[in-house]
Amino acid sequence: MISTLTKDCVQALMTSLTSEVMDVRFLNKMHDATTTLPTPSFMDNETICGEPILSYGHVEKVLIGGVLTLLTFLTVCGNLLVVISVCFVKKLKQPSNYLIVSLAVADLSVAVVVMPFVSITDLIGGQWIFGRVFCNVFIAMDVMCCTASIMTLCVISIDRYLGITKPLTYPVRQSGKCMAKIVLFVWLLSASITLPPLFGWAQNVNDDNVCLISQDLGYTIYSTAVAFYIPMSVMLIMYYRIYRVAKVSAAKHTIAGFPKAEDEESMNCVTAVLKLQREMEECVSFSHLLRNDRKNISIFKREQKAAATLGIVVGAFAVCWLPFFLLSTVRPFICGVQCSCVPLWVERTLLWLGYANSLINPLIYAFFNRDLRTTYHNLIRCRYRNINRKLSAASMHEALKLAERPNLVL
Template sequence: MISTAFRWLILVGFIILTIGGNVLVCLAVGLSRRLWRIANCFVVSLAVTDLLLGLLVLPLSATVELRSGKWPFGGALCNIYISLDVMLCTSSIMTLLAISVDRYLAISAPLSYSRRVTPRRVTLVIFAIWTLSLALSFVPIHLGWNTIDYRVQHLDWGMEDEDEEGRYCQFEWNNNYVALYTFGSFYLPLLIMCGMYLCIFRIAREQVRRIRAATPSFARTTTAAIFREHKATVTLAAVLGAFVICWFPYFTFFTCMGIKEKTNPPNTIHSIVLWLGYFNSTLNPILYPAFNRDFRKAYGELLRCRGPYHRKLQLTRASLHKRLTFTHGQRVSKQSQKHIDTVK
């Protein structure tokens, strides 16, 4: 009983942190002018992905975890749950790939960046990411492409079958689908992202060398912008590193399991790699303020309930105080001048 209650508290706290942290990211980007940049549209898309995972997937995953892997909601909802899980994971990978391309363009060609990366193109890319993720998750599972006999998995389950042996809500992979899905949706994008960031850091190192060798006038006009892009790149590289650490064991484990024809029931290793992957959605909102000063300031203002209205009110008060001080100084000056004239 104590063990179950402790696990319940941990899982509920995990879900609350995931939801709250990603809501904070969305609010920070939306309310802080310092974060109103085109590149942060991808950050918001990634935060929305993690937020939906916390709202739609994690509560069901926690329920299954507390019931020792038994699924109590029937086969149709099991397939929807698995499809949502796959969709949000795929969306995270594709968004990180888009972020790496955006960082490469910002670092390699900063003068043409604003012409290449426009709000319309970013919107189209984000829409394409979500559409592709939806297609790669719901279509194969609901057409049976992922099972050995190409039948839709769990379709014969009923709500009353939860206690029967083998009723575990798992993503079934046959040999062909394992190779295609894992390579196309994880390993290939991961290789591309790693290559992108290696190129980015090589270019960044060369830019820093040129800045140090440049004249002071050139450095004053370009250093601030380039260093800002470098900071954003370091932040997003940390996000990529956390994603690899959290999700690589998951894909490796399930690829090995998918090669086997028999589907094993959930065990301790299954739970560890699954929740390690979920932990990435909790970790991202912590990484942004850890590596980015603008996010730290935005978080601080939100947590102290200091939004745009509060900042505007402070500026208005400061302006009013300055105006009153100036007016008072003018009055004192006039009175002093009158006193001098009287003495004369």
């Protein structure tokens, strides 16, 4: 009886010990499984804030590198031509062209200081390899140069609007000192956007392989508003007002019977009147009327040209920068302030689309400015001598044509 009880107790004790051992083994397995779970993607050294690094084949890397290099080279050449043209050609040394030079310098800075480092970073997969200290300097230069370019476009739109609506008083006030102060203000305001991350308000995301502008919500709203949304709104308002002025002027010319390109009979009529004017030189009042008509036609042509130029500038600006700034605005609200959860290839594509605006700007102004276009042509063909004389001769020829032919095609 005693032996039976002893045997039962031993069996019960062994069963209990076996159960405890099984529980311990189960807990150990659970602990091992927990410790071997993959770490969150934003903590993985082989990822950038949750997004795997960019990977290219050899052919893709060569093609992308060639495109980015070509884009950088053309941006440097185009904006350098603008700076050289305005600085060394007397006819182009006008106060209003100070803004064009400021725009070209900002775009040239983007091409020289920013684009090469972004190109290298993209070609090696999106990882930042230039260190934490230079990351802050790079972000500051990137933000300042791009913002200066955008704000200069905004000021140019205001300058064009005032030149159209106040043709008699504004050119008098448009002195070199005044334009220089405006340019200085633009660059100081652009630099002010780069200061908060440098002085502790909003820290940039700066890890070993990551270099990203601060995702702080307050700083994001402030920087995007000052750098893009406010200038964009001003440009749209200025373009709308110039468009209205040009439209009203066109309506007045139509009512007054001014010649248009499609009105061949009106053009012939004006030509006949001009012949009659030459035969009747004693008719002073009639001659004075025609001179006023020529002046009005010249003003109307300038208004139409300003509206077309500013419309293309605003359109190109919106296409290039609007997608990037929309992404920059919503990204902290979606991804948080620590990193970016947006696919890296999307961010890079929109960023380079914005950089492309620095290449487009000199092309637009060269297309609509005959003097700049002529200077480009001579500089590219290495015809440095007599550029000023050629431009003066071209201006004199144009003035003679306008004096003899008021029936210009608008």
